[in-house]
Amino acid sequence: MLQQISASELVLMKIIWKNGGGALYSYIMEELEKEESSWKKNTVLTLLSRLVSKKYLKTKKIGRRNEYIALVKEQEYQAEQIHSFVDTVYEGNVKGLVSTLLQQDIISADELKEIERFWAGDNE
Amino acid sequence: MSEFVKMLLALSLSGTLLLSATLILKKFYKNLFSRCWQYYILLLVAARFLLPVVFDYNITGYLYGMAVNAWQDNMPDETVTDVKSTANIKETKEIKKVIGIKETQTDIKNNIKQDIKNTAKNIPFYSYLLNGIKGIYKYCFYIWLIPAVVLIVHKISVYRGFINYIRATGTPVQDIATLNLLAEFGEKLGIKKAVELYCSPAVSSPVLAGFFRPYIIIPASHIEDKKLFYVFLHELVHYKRRDIFYKWFIQIIICVHWFNPFTRLLSKEVNKACELSCDEAVISMLDKNERRVYGDTLLSFVQTKETYKNPLGTVTLTEGAKQLKERLGAIMYFKKKSAIIKIATVIVTIIICFNFLAAGAYAARNRQDSTEVIKNTDNIKNKEDINLRGDNRLISYRQRGFYCSPYIFEMGWDLREEEEKLYPYKAKVILDDDSGIIVHFDDKIKKYCKDKEVLNAAGRLVSSIKKNNTIIKIPLVTRVTYVKPEDIPDYAEKYYKKGDLIGFTALFPELSKEERSRYLNKMYNSDNRIVFFASVTENIDRDLFLTYLDKSSEGTKKVNFFSVLASYAKYEDLKYYIKKSYKSGDTARFAILSGYMSVKDKKKWLAKAKKDKKTAFCAILTDK
Numbered sequence: 001m002l003q004q005i006s007a008s009e010l011v012l013m014k015i016i017w018k019n020g021g022g023a024l025y026s027y028i029m030e031e032l033e034k035e036e037s038s039w040k041k042n043t044v045l046t047l048l049s050r051l052v053s054k055k056y057l058k059t060k061k062i063g064r065r066n067e068y069i070a071l072v073k074e075q076e077y078q079a080e081q082i083h084s085f086v087d088t089v090y091e092g093n094v095k096g097l098v099s100t101l102l103q104q105d106i107i108s109a110d111e112l113k114e115i116e117r118f119w120a121g122d123n124e
Numbered sequence: 125m126s127e128f129v130k131m132l133l134a135l136s137l138s139g140t141l142l143l144s145a146t147l148i149l150k151k152f153y154k155n156l157f158s159r160c161w162q163y164y165i166l167l168l169v170a171a172r173f174l175l176p177v178v179f180d181y182n183i184t185g186y187l188y189g190m191a192v193n194a195w196q197d198n199m200p201d202e203t204v205t206d207v208k209s210t211a212n213i214k215e216t217k218e219i220k221k222v223i224g225i226k227e228t229q230t231d232i233k234n235n236i237k238q239d240i241k242n243t244a245k246n247i248p249f250y251s252y253l254l255n256g257i258k259g260i261y262k263y264c265f266y267i268w269l270i271p272a273v274v275l276i277v278h279k280i281s282v283y284r285g286f287i288n289y290i291r292a293t294g295t296p297v298q299d300i301a302t303l304n305l306l307a308e309f310g311e312k313l314g315i316k317k318a319v320e321l322y323c324s325p326a327v328s329s330p331v332l333a334g335f336f337r338p339y340i341i342i343p344a345s346h347i348e349d350k351k352l353f354y355v356f357l358h359e360l361v362h363y364k365r366r367d368i369f370y371k372w373f374i375q376i377i378i379c380v381h382w383f384n385p386f387t388r389l390l391s392k393e394v395n396k397a398c399e400l401s402c403d404e405a406v407i408s409m410l411d412k413n414e415r416r417v418y419g420d421t422l423l424s425f426v427q428t429k430e431t432y433k434n435p436l437g438t439v440t441l442t443e444g445a446k447q448l449k450e451r452l453g454a455i456m457y458f459k460k461k462s463a464i465i466k467i468a469t470v471i472v473t474i475i476i477c478f479n480f481l482a483a484g485a486y487a488a489r490n491r492q493d494s495t496e497v498i499k500n501t502d503n504i505k506n507k508e509d510i511n512l513r514g515d516n517r518l519i520s521y522r523q524r525g526f527y528c529s530p531y532i533f534e535m536g537w538d539l540r541e542e543e544e545k546l547y548p549y550k551a552k553v554i555l556d557d558d559s560g561i562i563v564h565f566d567d568k569i570k571k572y573c574k575d576k577e578v579l580n581a582a583g584r585l586v587s588s589i590k591k592n593n594t595i596i597k598i599p600l601v602t603r604v605t606y607v608k609p610e611d612i613p614d615y616a617e618k619y620y621k622k623g624d625l626i627g628f629t630a631l632f633p634e635l636s637k638e639e640r641s642r643y644l645n646k647m648y649n650s651d652n653r654i655v656f657f658a659s660v661t662e663n664i665d666r667d668l669f670l671t672y673l674d675k676s677s678e679g680t681k682k683v684n685f686f687s688v689l690a691s692y693a694k695y696e697d698l699k700y701y702i703k704k705s706y707k708s709g710d711t712a713r714f715a716i717l718s719g720y721m722s723v724k725d726k727k728k729w730l731a732k733a734k735k736d737k738k739t740a741f742c743a744i745l746t747d748k
Contacts, residue, residue, distance in 0.1 A: 006298045008300055038304065039304065040311065041307060042310045043304050046307070046318040046319070046321070047303075
């Protein structure tokens with residue numbers, strides 16, 4: 001069971017995932033500047049060390065620099081999140097989730113059909 | 125008492141002296157000198173409690189020496205007793221033989237002490253009490269160790285308990301703006317490490333904790349950004365100056381010196397100085413209006429709620445209202461220090477540093493003692509001088525060699541009661557007067573403790589030694605060698621060549637007068653063997669003795685032989701040599717002889733030396 005992470009921590013995880021599951025601290029800072037965030041150096045370090053203690057990341061020393069390597073894949077994280085979401089909001093009832101998606105036009109009937117076909121084909 | 129406990133007590137005394145002196149000085153510098161200086165000087169004082177750095181002469185060494193002497197006088201010390209009672213009867217000569225060349229002037233004093241002690245020993249209750257103290261004395265290392273360990277473990281577990289409680293109740297602050305504020309100050313103060321920020325309802329005032337991974341814990345209640353600014357500044361200054369390490373340093377002193385209530389006072393003073401100096405560092409960065417806000421911030425965190433108060437080993441923003449008043453006062457009256465104050469600061473620093481060294485510790489005395497011991501063993505290298513106590517006491521247990529036909533015995537009789545247990549092999553020996561005495565045998569020669577012949581000879585030996593009024597309480601035999609009477613000259617020759625001092629000394633009195641004279645001549649002239657010479661001196665025939673005394677009083681080479689001979693000579697004989705050495709300007713021999721002079725003669729010679737303006741002789745005579 002993975003621990004929950006905050007929105008700002010997720011931002012950092014996404015940068016690392018995008019870079020193929022590992023990134024140097026300097027790379028992370030560059031990416032953050034591109035996104036025009038005003039995060040200070042030590043703020044980022046604090047968040048990264050929280051991710052390390054939550055077992056989302058591990059550090060590897062390369063010379064004097066730290067490389068942060070993801071211990072959790074993006075898909076794993078998404079799966080975990082959707083499970084906990086369904087559990088907490090729909091009490092484990094996936095139908096409820098799908099009906100909300102349809103009602104809110106987040107997903108169209110055609111798309112749903114396609115998914116059903118895909119699901120049936122997968123189970124043959 | 126182990127050296128370690130002695131050193132610890134000395135450090136405790138030394139630290140207390142320095143602390144008291146510094147706190148008295150503080151009355152004068154309190155509002156004058158920089159708070160930062162006041163803090164570090166207190167830490168220096170604290171270091172006195174743990175570091176055995178010393179001068180050769182210092183106050184603690186002196187006080188400690190007095191205390192130890194008083195203590196020893198009250199101890200029922202068997203070794204001392206035996207040596208001293210021998211001394212009572214056989215004058216000062218005997219003492220020199222047993223102890224080596226030492227102590228002449230203190231003999232009278234010792235004899236008086238001894239009389240008192242003997243009287244005391246006759247009263248059962250008193251001796252019982254003394255033995256009780258002695259028992260405690262033996263275990264005092266453990267008596268110290270157990271509370272010290274318990275205290276340290278207790279403090280660490282309280283600290284860990286607090287940290288775990290914070291982890292459980294607190295949450296990491298997620299707000300990027302707040303984290304950025306903290307990061308910004310960290311960068312400004314040059315702190316490379318990221319400082320973690322927690323928010324917990326368990327604290328009412330911000331707290332800094334953690335040695336290597338620092339974290340600041342702020343109360344859960346809402347804090348205005350303006351105030352957070354000062355909170356961070358204050359706590360980060362603490363972190364930068366490693367105040368947590370100093371807090372634990374003080375905690376360790378409290379644990380080690382748990383028996384010393386002054387360490388609590390030290391802790392209180394250091395905490396206060398720590399906060400004041402941190403405030404000083406913060407407000408030196410602020411202007412007048414900002415200082416007021418800083419003061420307001422401190423006030424808003426005064427502890428009123430029932431939460432963790434002053435968590436152990438951490439640094440809190442405010443530690444109580446009383447102290448806060450002083451801190452607010454210091455904030456309002458803050459001004460930069462003038463040149464005169466700076467100079468005065470330097471002077472007081474020097475005074476305290478000097479006190480630091482002058483307060484000293486026990487180690488210095490110890491060093492002096494050991495040089496004395498070295499001097500002694502240099503003169504007479506007794507390889508049989510077994511120091512059973514393992515410390516540097518001068519009075520030690522010593523074995524000597526005796527011949528009691530047909531055996532050589534190596535025996536000593538100053539064994540202490542507690543050492544008796546180390547030698548389980550023993551036998552009862554019947555003496556000439558039909559009384560019995562238990563003789564202990566060393567492990568190596570345990571087979572002899574059942575040998576009737578040996579036991580008979582041992583009985584005769586003990587009886588003959590006792591005839592000289594020597595008190596033998598617990599004899600220990602460490603060597604038995606069978607030597608037929610007709611083989612004595614051959615064995616003596618063998619032992620002399622081999623350097624077997626014990627064997628040779630035992631056989632020497634059994635040799636013919638010609639043989640003895642021949643050996644003395646060899647030792648004195650061709651071989652220059654002072655150790656052998658010294659160990660047989662008491663058995664030299666009087667005419668030979670006087671010849672050698674006279675021979676050795678000439679020239680520069682044989683001063684060491686003269687020193688040995690003089691210690692066995694009658695004072696009447698020595699008078700001649702005192703005159704002789706004075707006339708010839710021989711300061712070395714005069715110095716040796718001055719140790720045997722009566723008080724009256726000493727005064728006489730001093731007056732004479734003064735009149736003749738012989739300063740070297742004056743110096744010898746006035747030297748204690």
